[in-house]
Amino acid sequence: MDTEALLIDALAQLGVQARQAVGAPDRGIDLVIEPGETRVQVKHRALVTDEVARRLLIEMPLRPDSVLMVVGDRVTETARRLLIEHRAGYYDLRGHLALRSSNVVIDADVEPVSGRVERTHALSGNAGLEVATALLMEPAAGVSVRELARRLGRSASTVSEVLAALRRAGLVDDGHRVEGTQLFWEVADRWRVARIYLARLPVPGDDATIAKPLRLGLDDAENTIGWALTDSAAAVVYGAPLAVRTEQLLDFYVPDLAIVRRSTTLLGSASSRLQARCAVRVAPVPAACSHRVDLATNPFEWPLAHPVFVALDLAQDAGRGREVLSVWTPPDRWARVW
Structure with missing residues (x-):
């Protein structure tokens, strides 16, 4: 993708002239916007979240007379605000461009780049x-x-x-x-699935009228599909620096929506988290329930979700969850990718 060309075209739609920077004096500068000779460093990311924007703002060694412009197939609202607050800019290929510098202020809709989000994201x-x-x-x-x-x-x-x-x-x-x-x-940034709170926690000793239709998958857990314990309880088993209570609410991925429906019928629904004994969610990807882990050191009776899926859950908590991720490295059997 010729990111600079797309940006020049978008600026032209607003009557703003820009040119690609060339030559040794402009090393590290990608574009120059004509009004005020504003020098622009351009970075492209498929999805620009607040985390991506924050890292780019930290990592880009901007010169005093330059500004960062982030181009993305999608730029989230939080990333937009963060970039503007730090006197940078963004071009969302879905059709919006904004920039703050000492010489230029832009905040306007432009023609979307047709089909780009679906083709390249x-x-x-x-x-x-x-x-x-x-x-x-x-x-x-x-x-x-x-x-x-x-x-x-x-x-x-x-x-x-x-x-x-x-x-x-x-x-x-x-x-x-x-x-x-x-x-x-x-x-x-895309890992969000609504929890369903249940009034009762199933146990391995439940009779077949409950265990079988719920497809718990407790036998040969690492080679079968079934419920996978995730979030804080699972993170503790993997060595994350978290404390869990004896009556900790257990959070599970389950294979499909039919199991969620059966769970509410057989175990009862809870009106709130405080009243719940456990929570279930349809796994965002099948691997969360088909690649489970059975650790001998697990104090719970449930197979664990893979550490990657547990970490993705913790990442949804912008406070404590991400703080835990910053210091948690799983056992050597797994790689730390966060």
């Missing part, structure tokens, strides 16, 4: 999340398109499109290996 749709989380689970392994497609039960063409978008966004290398933490945080 690697995490659009379920397939994007499935591919991304598969890579996060084995970040250094590298994988072929056909092997990953077989593993996920997806078409090779779909997986190929997702991987190509990930490469273009700089989220994986040419061997489809994950470097750094950006892919994790982009997945975290």
Whole structure:
């Protein structure tokens, strides 16, 4: 993608002239906006979240006479505010451009770049999340398109499109290996599923009229599909610096919506978190319930979700959860990707 050309075209729609910077004096500068000779450093990211924006603001060594402009297929509202507050700018390819500098103030709609979000955003749709989380689970392994497609039960063409978008966004290398933490945080921005609170916690000794229709999957957990313990309780088992109470509300991923419905029928629904004994959510990707972990040191009776999925849950808490992630490294069997 010719990011600078797209930005020049968008500025031109607003009557603002810009040119690409060339020559040694402008090393590190990508564009110059004519009014006031504003020098612009341009960075492209597929998805620009507040975390992505914050990292770019920290990492970019801006000159006193330059400004950062972040171009994204999608720029979240929090990222927009953060960039503007720090006298930077953004161009959301869905059709909005804003910039604050000592010489230029822009905040206007422009023509969207037709189809770009759907074509290039690697995490659009379920397939994007499935591919991304598969890579996060084995970040250094590298994988072929056909092997990953077989593993996920997806078409090779779909997986190929997702991987190509990930490469273009700089989220994986040419061997489809994950470097750094950006892919994790982009997945975290889309990792939201509503919890259903239940009045009762199922137990392994429940009779078949409850255990079988709920598909708990407690036998041979690492080779079967079933409920996966996640969030704080699972994080503690993996060594995260958290405290859990004896009556800690347990949070589970379950394989599908039918199990959620059966759970509310057989275990009863709770009107609030305070009254609940556990919570269930349909797993955002099938791997959360098919790649479970059975640790001998687990004080709970439940198979654990993979550490990547547990970390994605903690990342939804912008306060304590992300604080825990900043200091938590899982056991050597798993890689830290956050």
